[in-house]
Amino acid sequence: MDLLIRIAGEAGQGVQTTGGLLVSTFARMGLHVFATQSYLSRIRGGLNWYDVRIGDAPLFSGREAADLLVAMTPQALATLRPHVSDGGVVVFDGECEGNCVGIALEAVAKEVGGSAVMANAVAAGAVFALLGYDLAPLTEYLHVQFKKKGAETIEKNVACVEEGARRAASRAGSLAAPAPTGKAVTVSSGTEAVGLAAAAAGVKLAASYPMTPSTGVFTYLASVADEYGMVVEQAEDEIAAVNMICGAAYAGVPAMTTTSGGGFALMVEGVSLAGMLELPILILLSQRPGPATGLPTRTGQQDLLFAVHAGHGEFARAVFAPGSPEQAYHLTRRALETAHRWQSPVILLLDQFLADLVTDTPPLEAALRPIDRHILARPPADYVRYAVTDSGVSPRAVPGSGAFVVVDSDEHTEDGHITEDLEARVRLQDKRSRKAQGMRAEALPPERYGSPDAETLLVCWGSTLGPCREAVDRLAAGGASAAMLHFGQVWPLDVAAVRKAMGRDGGAAGPKRIVVVEGNVEGQFAALLRQVGALTDCERACKYDGMPFTGEEIAERVKA
Amino acid sequence: MINPPSDNTPAWCPGCGNFAILKVLDRAIEAAGVDRDKLVLVSGIGQAAKTPHYTRANVFNGLHGRALPAATGIKLANHGLEVVVTSGDGDMYGEGGNHLLHTLRRNVGVKMFVHNNQVYGLTKGQASPTSDPGFVTKIQTHGVVLAPVRPLALAIVEDCSFVARSFAGDQEHLEAMMVAALKHTGGTVLLDILQPCISFNRVNTFKWYKDRVRPVSSDHDPFDRAKALALAMEWGEEIPIGVIYRSKRPSFESQLGVLAKGTLVEQFEAAT
Numbered sequence: 001m002d003l004l005i006r007i008a009g010e011a012g013q014g015v016q017t018t019g020g021l022l023v024s025t026f027a028r029m030g031l032h033v034f035a036t037q038s039y040l041s042r043i044r045g046g047l048n049w050y051d052v053r054i055g056d057a058p059l060f061s062g063r064e065a066a067d068l069l070v071a072m073t074p075q076a077l078a079t080l081r082p083h084v085s086d087g088g089v090v091v092f093d094g095e096c097e098g099n100c101v102g103i104a105l106e107a108v109a110k111e112v113g114g115s116a117v118m119a120n121a122v123a124a125g126a127v128f129a130l131l132g133y134d135l136a137p138l139t140e141y142l143h144v145q146f147k148k149k150g151a152e153t154i155e156k157n158v159a160c161v162e163e164g165a166r167r168a169a170s171r172a173g174s175l176a177a178p179a180p181t182g183k184a185v186t187v188s189s190g191t192e193a194v195g196l197a198a199a200a201a202g203v204k205l206a207a208s209y210p211m212t213p214s215t216g217v218f219t220y221l222a223s224v225a226d227e228y229g230m231v232v233e234q235a236e237d238e239i240a241a242v243n244m245i246c247g248a249a250y251a252g253v254p255a256m257t258t259t260s261g262g263g264f265a266l267m268v269e270g271v272s273l274a275g276m277l278e279l280p281i282l283i284l285l286s287q288r289p290g291p292a293t294g295l296p297t298r299t300g301q302q303d304l305l306f307a308v309h310a311g312h313g314e315f316a317r318a319v320f321a322p323g324s325p326e327q328a329y330h331l332t333r334r335a336l337e338t339a340h341r342w343q344s345p346v347i348l349l350l351d352q353f354l355a356d357l358v359t360d361t362p363p364l365e366a367a368l369r370p371i372d373r374h375i376l377a378r379p380p381a382d383y384v385r386y387a388v389t390d391s392g393v394s395p396r397a398v399p400g401s402g403a404f405v406v407v408d409s410d411e412h413t414e415d416g417h418i419t420e421d422l423e424a425r426v427r428l429q430d431k432r433s434r435k436a437q438g439m440r441a442e443a444l445p446p447e448r449y450g451s452p453d454a455e456t457l458l459v460c461w462g463s464t465l466g467p468c469r470e471a472v473d474r475l476a477a478g479g480a481s482a483a484m485l486h487f488g489q490v491w492p493l494d495v496a497a498v499r500k501a502m503g504r505d506g507g508a509a510g511p512k513r514i515v516v517v518e519g520n521v522e523g524q525f526a527a528l529l530r531q532v533g534a535l536t537d538c539e540r541a542c543k544y545d546g547m548p549f550t551g552e553e554i555a556e557r558v559k560a
Numbered sequence: 561m562i563n564p565p566s567d568n569t570p571a572w573c574p575g576c577g578n579f580a581i582l583k584v585l586d587r588a589i590e591a592a593g594v595d596r597d598k599l600v601l602v603s604g605i606g607q608a609a610k611t612p613h614y615t616r617a618n619v620f621n622g623l624h625g626r627a628l629p630a631a632t633g634i635k636l637a638n639h640g641l642e643v644v645v646t647s648g649d650g651d652m653y654g655e656g657g658n659h660l661l662h663t664l665r666r667n668v669g670v671k672m673f674v675h676n677n678q679v680y681g682l683t684k685g686q687a688s689p690t691s692d693p694g695f696v697t698k699i700q701t702h703g704v705v706l707a708p709v710r711p712l713a714l715a716i717v718e719d720c721s722f723v724a725r726s727f728a729g730d731q732e733h734l735e736a737m738m739v740a741a742l743k744h745t746g747g748t749v750l751l752d753i754l755q756p757c758i759s760f761n762r763v764n765t766f767k768w769y770k771d772r773v774r775p776v777s778s779d780h781d782p783f784d785r786a787k788a789l790a791l792a793m794e795w796g797e798e799i800p801i802g803v804i805y806r807s808k809r810p811s812f813e814s815q816l817g818v819l820a821k822g823t824l825v826e827q828f829e830a831a832t
Binding site for chain 2: 202204225231236244248253255270273368402404407408416417418420421424
């Protein structure tokens, strides 16, 4: 069984703090967690909410209906009460009737804790009472969270929790809640997973310009920069950011930048530069709906074809699109390894949904395990940077190691110097292009979930993984025969492998229906699959309202 | 395929000021005792930006206007390298203007040698950010209206570590300025080098500059910011050349605690 708690209020009211407190405590209690955020592009006011779904089995998606709504403002109550499930309960900071418990959250916090800030502790106490949970794990966690702030802060927060629970006592245990296992579950957000993977892989320079929803990774990197020995620099603009990491990569350290669609648009000439100079750079492109400024704090998958095609001229690149925090960790590392093995730009696609998503994640390796940069320690006396090879990969040296390293954005000869020799141009373009073949050969195959001989196959990429997986389970529970194919790497694509995975390679009868599920208008991944010749017939389930897919939504649409 | 001839000789017009700058750069590298293995010449795009190809050094010839962020990334990755940007006024003051401003603020140890001929050469004669008002081109057909960038003044306002000007027609002076710049260790260097363009600038000719440049007086205190700024604003019958301004501001990289343990490259290698 599972249950969804929705904390809603104005920006600046502690919605995120309350949600975070619940997530951390539930995970320590051994509940499975899937938490998502919905917020506006403002610092104060408006209506934000934080959904915490808990279950006695792993969860893969959010859902629309809340079983318990904590409304901190009248607007939150008015907007979200209609989306409370039958039998659900509401906690409102004010007076209310029916299925609603009125608790003056801020007033109680002031009275008991001496500050309105502790309204989140009052709310958490009320939530625990309504779910019939023992308060001990919550107060224990407050001891951990406020250890540095001292005994007084802890006591006040605990008092607020207890008072919140008392105020909700009349309906204590009125919601059927999943039973905690007592065995702590570790959780991670997509943001933390990417940041940790990058730091542990040995990224030494991160240069970025802040842009939602990528800023979290940039902030995470800054928070661990001293620990891992990393320079984190706020560049004057995205153009500077991408050129800084090109410079750092040239000089010999793994380097990355973080951005969203608009910032990536500014970086595009730099992507082409990395293609020409054959520099290993990693760009985190955390998507939000466009065009232009679009919906800054919402989610979408509209930048797939942009990432795959970004940059003038033709050059090899890889694009990864993890579907969960755990995958985000592993694919961030793989993206860095791919960039270095093939001396090419690599793009990691995230989006607001996955960046902010917090869910069960096995412990992620935090120890520094530097990737292989594939650099010559002692280049030979006759070293040239762009020696022509079968694989297209030229032995790479860095400045200061005994041989001149010459790179040029102009077409160049093997020694890196500018040329207008057209034979050299063809030779060097062919060399660079050959790398794409090797990258294609080692492209990650899509991962399948569900029945091996399913009649309906859902195809998805990136953050749609979890909701599609839940949809497959829902369809199967309803007697349908469904499976899912998720692409964690969306470029390059090994067409033969993709056709085989989709049951479209001319072998045994494949699925009757293929539905490509993605967060954009035009069906970009479906178009890409058709472009490379991996797919001819498919249906599409697209969504572009700025909110993430849910499992129930996909199941409904596929059923129809 | 018809393959037109291509060689590695400089792509500059005979008589171009870039030849003198290249020759003096080579001399200054030797005179300052710079280890060429640890020297990286960085440039963007333009005629001056081709300079790194014609000498012996590590070279990063990047995108138009983007020499400074690339140079910053190189310096941060390995602050043991001597990172010198050799590029033109269009590249550095125009397309890369935002990077100039913020590199000066950062005071990262990157040395800019800007070949300033007050005109766009590679695109054939349009106005540059330093073209004087009234300068007529095929685009600015009624003459330049925009106020010129005053690079030295801009650098002084942002407290740049070392600000100087020289003239490609005075090789002895230019060498002295380049050597002083290469020996400087405090942070960002801006050396603006006046340079005639014989093909596209018929106003600011060799003679025009020659008649106007005058070395700053020996009693000028480059640490006096107000006087330096006044000197930097002088542009007319007399144009001061020499070390205009110096600051005691520590370099960006010297203030990053993480770099105290060694360069990032060294730290990465130590961890493997």
